[in-house]
Amino acid sequence: KLGSSLYESLKKMFGAAVVDEAVVKDLIRDLQRSLLQADVNVRLVLDLSKRMEERALKEKVPPGIPRKEHVVKVVYEEIVRLLGEKPVPLKVTPGKRNVFMFIGVQGSGKTTTVAKLARYFQKRGFKVALICADTFRAGALAQLSQLAAQINVPVYGDEDEKNPVKIALEGLKKFEKYDIVIVDTAGRHKDEKSLIEEMKILQEEIKPDEIIMVIDGTMGQQAAAQAKAFHEATPIGSIVVAKLDGSARGGGALSAVAATGAPIKFIGTGEKIDDLEPFDPPRFVGRLLG
Amino acid sequence: TELKPEEIREIIWEFKLALIENDVAVVVADHICEQLESNLAGLKIGRFNDKRKIIKEALRETLLKLFETPNKVDLIEIVKKKQVLKEPCVIIFVGINGTGKTTTIAKIANLLLKRGYSVVLACSDTFRAGSIEQLEQHAKKLGVHLIKHRYGSDAAAVAYDAVQYAKTRGINVVLVDTAGRMQTNKNLMAEMEKIIRVVKPDLTIFVGDALTGNDAVSQAEEFNRYVDISGSILTKMDADAKGGAAISIVYVTKKPILFLGVGQRYEDMELFKPDLIINQLLN
Numbered sequence: 001k002l003g004s005s006l007y008e009s010l011k012k013m014f015g016a017a018v019v020d021e022a023v024v025k026d027l028i029r030d031l032q033r034s035l036l037q038a039d040v041n042v043r044l045v046l047d048l049s050k051r052m053e054e055r056a057l058k059e060k061v062p063p064g065i066p067r068k069e070h071v072v073k074v075v076y077e078e079i080v081r082l083l084g085e086k087p088v089p090l091k092v093t094p095g096k097r098n099v100f101m102f103i104g105v106q107g108s109g110k111t112t113t114v115a116k117l118a119r120y121f122q123k124r125g126f127k128v129a130l131i132c133a134d135t136f137r138a139g140a141l142a143q144l145s146q147l148a149a150q151i152n153v154p155v156y157g158d159e160d161e162k163n164p165v166k167i168a169l170e171g172l173k174k175f176e177k178y179d180i181v182i183v184d185t186a187g188r189h190k191d192e193k194s195l196i197e198e199m200k201i202l203q204e205e206i207k208p209d210e211i212i213m214v215i216d217g218t219m220g221q222q223a224a225a226q227a228k229a230f231h232e233a234t235p236i237g238s239i240v241v242a243k244l245d246g247s248a249r250g251g252g253a254l255s256a257v258a259a260t261g262a263p264i265k266f267i268g269t270g271e272k273i274d275d276l277e278p279f280d281p282p283r284f285v286g287r288l289l290g
Numbered sequence: 291t292e293l294k295p296e297e298i299r300e301i302i303w304e305f306k307l308a309l310i311e312n313d314v315a316v317v318v319a320d321h322i323c324e325q326l327e328s329n330l331a332g333l334k335i336g337r338f339n340d341k342r343k344i345i346k347e348a349l350r351e352t353l354l355k356l357f358e359t360p361n362k363v364d365l366i367e368i369v370k371k372k373q374v375l376k377e378p379c380v381i382i383f384v385g386i387n388g389t390g391k392t393t394t395i396a397k398i399a400n401l402l403l404k405r406g407y408s409v410v411l412a413c414s415d416t417f418r419a420g421s422i423e424q425l426e427q428h429a430k431k432l433g434v435h436l437i438k439h440r441y442g443s444d445a446a447a448v449a450y451d452a453v454q455y456a457k458t459r460g461i462n463v464v465l466v467d468t469a470g471r472m473q474t475n476k477n478l479m480a481e482m483e484k485i486i487r488v489v490k491p492d493l494t495i496f497v498g499d500a501l502t503g504n505d506a507v508s509q510a511e512e513f514n515r516y517v518d519i520s521g522s523i524l525t526k527m528d529a530d531a532k533g534g535a536a537i538s539i540v541y542v543t544k545k546p547i548l549f550l551g552v553g554q555r556y557e558d559m560e561l562f563k564p565d566l567i568i569n570q571l572l573n
């Protein structure tokens with residue numbers, strides 16, 4: 001989705017009879033604009049475009065390849081390198097209970113994604129249970145319970161308990177025999193110090209196998225900073241980018257990956273419980289370059 | 291001497307990047323900087339004037355002008371007018387998923403109750419899991435009545451019922467919550483259009499997330515196109531949001547921003563003041 005305007009500028013370049021420095025500079029400028037419109041972090045865009053320009057102009061073109069094709073290859077490689085060369089699957093260790101803890105900014109799509117991931121694993125034969133450790137949001141337990149009811153997955157929560165650690169530990173006791181337990185938490189942002197601290201404590205107490213951050217695909221320049229702050233508090237194992245069924249191009253998520261090193265493992269493509277797809281970097285960038 | 295285009299172009303480019311870093315959409319930043327460049331063309335300045343300072347002040351002027359929308363929307367004034375007419379003031383909230391519509395409704399209800407107005411809530415989100423329970427908990431906490439139907443029922447019917455309820459009981463304000471929807475989903479946008487057509491609200495408020503990037507343009511454009519919004523509320527400004535989304539939304543809709551959401555509690559809402567965002571942007 002970083003795509004169509006980049007595709008247009010590549011087409012323009014192929015229209016040029018000879019690829020010279022001016023044409024490459026022109027292409028890089030178009031590229032910058034396209035990446036910025038896709039919400040990629042400004043600093044990252046400037047770094048990326050500097051590197052791409054150097055490589056495109058100075059690299060020895062391998063014999064037999066037209067220079068134009070080489071430039072396209074460079075653009076493709078630099079962006080794929082950012083996302084991670086191969087898709088990284090969410091690891092489930094068989095024969096033990098895997099605990100995944102979901103975190104993220106308010107309204108990013110955590111609760112919905114927790115239910116979607118439960119469905120994903122259920123379809124693959126795993127016994128899944130959910131814990132609602134969001135003790136703040138009105139109707140949080142009802143929301144997760146209603147979603148879980150759609151797929152017959154058990155949920156543990158306690159509307160009278162204000163301590164998320166207590167709820168999580170109680171839920172983990174109850175769901176000892178499950179293959180996968182997914183813990184939903186309250187939304188928070190990096191400047192809510194007490195909530196960030198609460199998240200840290202929760203992670204220390206339940207020791208999840210993986211911490212998954214849900215990032216809103218419509219998020220702009222703040223995505224990298226938010227992800228970085230979350231990562232410094234609780235090391236993020238992977239990212240899910242939600243709401244990519246809209247018109248947002250997801251560059252914020254790309255910036256979050258660059259800032260944390262956490263790979264994107266899934267994307268959310270709608271509000272229904274089946275609207276979850278495994279993330280595939282080369283295919284994503286291929287779509288990006290049209 | 292006259293300001294030459296080449297000397298100001300470099301400085302304007304730096305300011306443009308600053309706007310974009312502060313979440314002003316690229317196309318909006320482009321337009322603002324084009325306007326800035328034409329406003330500065332041929333401007334006579336003294337040989338020792340600080341060019342950057344002059345350009346910065348010109349940018350400030352451009353941004354301030356941007357926020358001077360053709361209509362002002364004063365929520366309390368509109369509620370007062372309807373009260374005099376002995377009619378309920380109907381306000382409907384729309385926007386994409388997760389921007390803070392439901393929470394904002396609770397904040398507005400709180401604001402109105404504090405001023406002595408009576409309020410009824412309508413849960414026209416008949417789709418999302420837990421939407422009714424969420425609004426119900428807020429209604430209980432605020433001590434107001436909630437009109438709700440079952441999940442899957444007609445969203446417009448709930449709003450219609452709420453307006454009838456308010457009419458028969460002389461309730462001042464009806465606040466209608468709607469389901470989040472992507473502006474690219476034609477069916478859901480058409481459903482929203484139907485709700486507005488049936489209910490004929492006094493105010494249609496677009497609720498946007500201050501952390502949104504370039505998509506703010508498409509969201510504001512589409513929602514405004516489908517239901518002619520009265521104004522916007524920008525939420526999550528407390529999340530270190532730079533406020534550029536406010537500029538994008540106002541630029542595209544030419545409608546005012548009424549309030550800023552600055553937290554999750556009922557009191558976390560402030561009247562929108564353009565200077566705050568502009569100062570933050572330019573300093």
Ligand SMILES: Nc1nc2c(ncn2[C@@H]2O[C@H](COP(=O)(O)OP(=O)(O)OP(=O)(O)O)[C@@H](O)[C@H]2O)c(=O)[nH]1
Nearest residue numbers: 106107108109110111112187243268269270387388
């Ligand atoms: N269109 C679309 N909507 C989504 C997607 N993921 C989540 N949503 C919607 O986004 C809204 C917010 O989702 P939630 O799951 O409540 O988000 P959350 O992060 O748990 O929110 P908090 O708990 O309040 O922080 C809901 O309306 C969801 O249905 C997606 O991939 N596409």
Ligand SMILES: Nc1nc2c(ncn2[C@@H]2O[C@H](COP(=O)(O)OP(=O)(O)OP(=O)(O)O)[C@@H](O)[C@H]2O)c(=O)[nH]1
Nearest residue numbers: 106107387388389390391392393470526551552553
């Ligand atoms: N920090 C902060 N959080 C907010 C603000 N406004 C809303 N939220 C949070 O954002 C999340 C989503 O809010 P909702 O009111 O459920 O959003 P919504 O637009 O009704 O969501 P859908 O109905 O699913 O589309 C909740 O966790 C709210 O507490 C704000 O101004 N600041």
Ligand SMILES: [Mg+2]
Nearest residue numbers: 110111134187
């Ligand atoms: Mg949630």
Ligand SMILES: [Mg+2]
Nearest residue numbers: 391392415470
């Ligand atoms: Mg809602």
